[in-house]
Amino acid sequence: MSVGSTPDKFQAANLDGAQTREDNYLLASSGVGSWLFTLDHKRIGVMYLVGILVSFFLGGIFALILRAELFTGTKLFLTEDQYNQMFTLHGAVMTFLFIIPSIPAALGNFVLPVMLGQKDVAFPRMNLGSFYLWVVGAIFFLCAIIFGGLDTGWTFYTPYSVTTSTRVILALLGVFVLGFSSIFTGLNFIVTINTMRPHGMTWFKMPLFLWSIYATSIIQLLATPVLGITGLLLIAERALHIGIFDPEMGGDPVLFQHFFWFYSHPAVYIMILPAMGIISELIAVFSRKHIFGYRFIAYSSIAIALLGFLVWGHHMFVSGQSQLAAVVFSGLTFSVSIPSAIKVFNWLATMYKGSISLATPMCYALAFIFLFTIGGLTGLFLGALATDIQLHDTYFVVAHFHYVMMGGTLVAFVGGLYYWWPKMFGVMYNENAGRLFCLIVFLGFNLTFFPQFIMGARGMPRRYARYVEEFQIYHQLSTLGAFLLGIGMVGAIGVLLYSLYRGKKAPANPWGANTLEWMCSSPPPLANFDNPPPVGDPYDYSNLRYDEREGGYVTVPGPAKKTSSH
Numbered sequence: 004m005s006v007g008s009t010p011d012k013f014q015a016a017n018l019d020g021a022q023t024r025e026d027n028y029l030l031a032s033s034g035v036g037s038w039l040f041t042l043d044h045k046r047i048g049v050m051y052l053v054g055i056l057v058s059f060f061l062g063g064i065f066a067l068i069l070r071a072e073l074f075t076g077t078k079l080f081l082t083e084d085q086y087n088q089m090f091t092l093h094g095a096v097m098t099f100l101f102i103i104p105s106i107p108a109a110l111g112n113f114v115l116p117v118m119l120g121q122k123d124v125a126f127p128r129m130n131l132g133s134f135y136l137w138v139v140g141a142i143f144f145l146c147a148i149i150f151g152g153l154d155t156g157w158t159f160y161t162p163y164s165v166t167t168s169t170r171v172i173l174a175l176l177g178v179f180v181l182g183f184s185s186i187f188t189g190l191n192f193i194v195t196i197n198t199m200r201p202h203g204m205t206w207f208k209m210p211l212f213l214w215s216i217y218a219t220s221i222i223q224l225l226a227t228p229v230l231g232i233t234g235l236l237l238i239a240e241r242a243l244h245i246g247i248f249d250p251e252m253g254g255d256p257v258l259f260q261h262f263f264w265f266y267s268h269p270a271v272y273i274m275i276l277p278a279m280g281i282i283s284e285l286i287a288v289f290s291r292k293h294i295f296g297y298r299f300i301a302y303s304s305i306a307i308a309l310l311g312f313l314v315w316g317h318h319m320f321v322s323g324q325s326q327l328a329a330v331v332f333s334g335l336t337f338s339v340s341i342p343s344a345i346k347v348f349n350w351l352a353t354m355y356k357g358s359i360s361l362a363t364p365m366c367y368a369l370a371f372i373f374l375f376t377i378g379g380l381t382g383l384f385l386g387a388l389a390t391d392i393q394l395h396d397t398y399f400v401v402a403h404f405h406y407v408m409m410g411g412t413l414v415a416f417v418g419g420l421y422y423w424w425p426k427m428f429g430v431m432y433n434e435n436a437g438r439l440f441c442l443i444v445f446l447g448f449n450l451t452f453f454p455q456f457i458m459g460a461r462g463m464p465r466r467y468a469r470y471v472e473e474f475q476i477y478h479q480l481s482t483l484g485a486f487l488l489g490i491g492m493v494g495a496i497g498v499l500l501y502s503l504y505r506g507k508k509a510p511a512n513p514w515g516a517n518t519l520e521w522m523c524s525s526p527p528p529l530a531n532f533d534n535p536p537p538v539g540d541p542y543d544y545s546n547l548r549y550d551e552r553e554g555g556y557v558t559v560p561g562p563a564k565k566t567s568s569h
């Protein structure tokens with residue numbers, strides 16, 4: 004491909020390092036108002052990032068409180084009621100405020116238009132609107148926490164959620180508003196990808212991160228309304244005493260579970276698909292090899308999105324649904340493993356004989372593959388009808404979903420954050436510190452959650468504040484791991500924040516990637532590109548060469564040259 008025609012302007016802007024205000028979206032205008040009313044997707048992405056990290060911090064504190072209480076089987080400092088509230092808030096904040104919006108709304112918002120060589124998303128006002136809906140939803144959550152708490156679990160299972168005196172309605176209003184935020188983001192991304200791909204970027208020249216965001220957006224659009232309506236029904240039932248889900252009033256609690264999981268199973272793919280998209284980018288770039296099986300990875304994102312709609316009943320094997328339904332849901336559940344496994348095989352094949360560089364984002368990508376594989380395989384134990392009867396509602400489930408959500412999505416999010424950080428803020432972080440904290444996160448994570456598989460398989464139920472002595476050793480390992488993990492996470496974010504003050508100036512293309520966002524300066528100018536950048540194969544690295552003077556990669560014209568590994 005010919006990227007030799009990269010406009011000279013960009014090169015010049017990077018080389019002398021003197022950016023004007025227009026060359027840098029962070030400086031383009033100043034004052035609080037210029038951020039709060041901005042329509043620039045990059046600034047909206049940064050605001051989301053701040054909000055999401057604050058939520059993560061809050062959810063993390065709740066988690067450490069829970070784990071500390073569980074250090075012994077008897078009461079330390081939480082009553083049973085307080086314990087119930089604590090695990091509910093931890094789960095609800097992490098799920099609704101952090102992990103669902105994390106990659107699409109923060110990183111996606113920043114990266115997607117630049118990856119398309121565009122100035123912005125299709126509907127910039129709607130984009131800002133969806134950020135403020137997120138803020139309003141978060142405020143409802145905070146109000147629920149402050150004015151009486153919530154103790155239903157993040158799943159709001161009926162009939163308990165109809166009868167508890169905690170603030171179910173406030174929390175549900177929060178979920179409802181957050182749902183609209185998610186729908187708007189998805190809609191915006193679908194329209195942007197459909198209508199704003201630059202000349203030459205056919206569907207199959209689109210970076211895989213964008214494929215994964217597209218598939219995610221389809222789920223956000225189709226599944227989220229079901230959650231919103233379920234929330235409204237539950238509010239109506241509590242406020243007006245209409246019997247919908249509560250059998251006391253003639254309602255059906257299993258109906259609630261159907262509605263809830265019809266959203267919430269697909270929602271787990273809202274969490275994991277964008278993560279897989281990031282991993283595809285990282286594995287190719289840091290192996291300096293063309294991604295293996297591009298089309299399989301692209302199609303498998305869509306397949307996961309569609310199959311994900313058919314398996315919700317695997318959360319309900321013990322709910323009293325019909326035997327036939329249970330068998331069918333169990334069978335269908337296994338079908339989702341196929342496209343997931345395809346991705347893992349393709350990542351491994353990409354790395355095979357690649358020239359692998361263990362930069363921090365790549366360390367997170369490798370951690371992802373390891374942890375996600377464990378999470379996915381243990382999902383099969385849960386998806387198989389017979390084994391799930393034993394494992395249902397035990398710590399095995401807790402371990403499973405933390406391996407996929409935290410070991411998967413969160414690890415990919417942090418990897419992606421390290422990867423795009425130089426682009427976002429124009430500074431390089433300290434590699435050795437980045438790698439060190441990645442290792443601590445990895446070790447802390449496994450120490451926290453691996454013992455939970457064992458205690459779950461031995462019968463330790465989830466959501467209990469007290470337990471018998473037999474389980475103590477597993478809980479203690481898990482609690483120690485959680486604090487190690489906490490140190491790792493604070494360190495990992497700290498390394499990035501520190502770079503804002505002390506980091507070296509970032510070149511346009513520090514990693515030698517070939518997707519379009521690396522063809523504008525770091526940080527990007529307000530309008531991203533003066534001229535649309537030329538589009539080529541996003542995974543062809545043959546024309547990129549490391550340039551000492553630039554401190555990053557530059558595009559060289561002409562036939563393939565051997566690339567120096569970073």
Ligand code: HEM
Pocket residue numbers: 158271272274275317318336337339340343378379382383385386387391394395396400403404407408
């Ligand atoms: C792809 C990423 C995945 C994510 C993010 C994820 C997330 C979750 C979450 C959050 C739960 C707990 C729900 C609750 O609070 O009750 C859960 C449970 C479950 N997961 Fe996954 N999961 C993933 C993949 C899989 C796969 C691949 C399978 C099967 C092939 C699977 C099978 C199950 C089953 C059967 C349960 C219910 C277990 C029970 O409650 O008895 N999951 N998962």
Ligand SMILES: [Cu+2]
Pocket residue numbers: 267268271314315317318
């Ligand atoms: Cu599920």
